[in-house]
Amino acid sequence: MQVRVLGCSGAIAKDCRTTSFLVDTDLLVDAGTGVGDLSLDEMACIDDVVLTHSHLDHIAALPLMLDAVGSRRTQPLRVHALRATIEALRAHVFNNVIWPDFESIPSPEAPFVSFHDISVGQVLQLGTSAPKLIEVLPAVHTVPACGFAVRHATGGAHWVFSGDTERNAPFWDRVNALDVAMLVIETAFSSREQALAERSLHLSPEVLADELSHIDPGKRYPIYITHTKPAETEEIMSQIETLAGRQVAGLAQRDIRWLKADGILTF
DSSP: OEEEEEEOBSSOBTTBOBSEEEETTTEEEOOOGGGGGSOHHHHHTOOEEEOSOOOHHHHTHHHHHHHHHGGGOSSOEEEEEEHHHHHHHHHHTSSSSSSOOTTSSSOTTSOSEEEEEEOTTOEEEEOSSSOEEEEEEEOOOSSSOEEEEEEETTEEEEEEEOOSOSOOHHHHHHHTTSOEEEEEEEOOSOGGGHHHHHHTTOOOHHHHHHHHTTSOTTOOOOEEEEOBOGGGHHHHHHHHHHHHHTTOTTTTTOOEEEOOTTOEEEO
């Protein structure tokens, strides 16, 4: 199984695309602006989208992708999200004001998109040629949100994505019970903006260190930092490296990496 990093930035700028991951060829995890790097054929191969939450940087490309390839599909694109996320999409995006209601286009019987409720703790099986199990993990954000743990249906370790979150003990309780191949976790703001991070329920380097200290001591896997604000990316990574160099609990002896768009994660 592989994860293609389409976008992993907390905002846009040159070479910065917002959150979106393509798992194999048929599953999209979040639908940020990185989706725009896919060809029409690649977009048409996606059968399922799982969304962490309703914020624009995670859903911006969904309506545009549907417009681009909806007519090429023989079945609706299945979008799986928390009920609050689906309600937000219906009310504020697919409302025939901001964008057409693709739940009823070209017809209610054969729409371009169908929405499917998920809940924390649920395990979905998605995909046909390469079935995957996706567990819905808890997240703590300003809107209802979740993360995901993904593995091949036949077994193996998990790719774990925190989604947008702040301090989140239940997340670590579950992650420590999983076989983890790698963790992708957000750190949106630098230490200089820690108050803003706390207000917006995002992580900063010191809080990241506190969170990573919840990982069982015997667990070892790569940890990729995502969702950094473009103006602060270098500062954030420098601060994380400094804390790790000081052997701060949570970061000491951890394999910390910066996630980059266009990368391929294989597990």
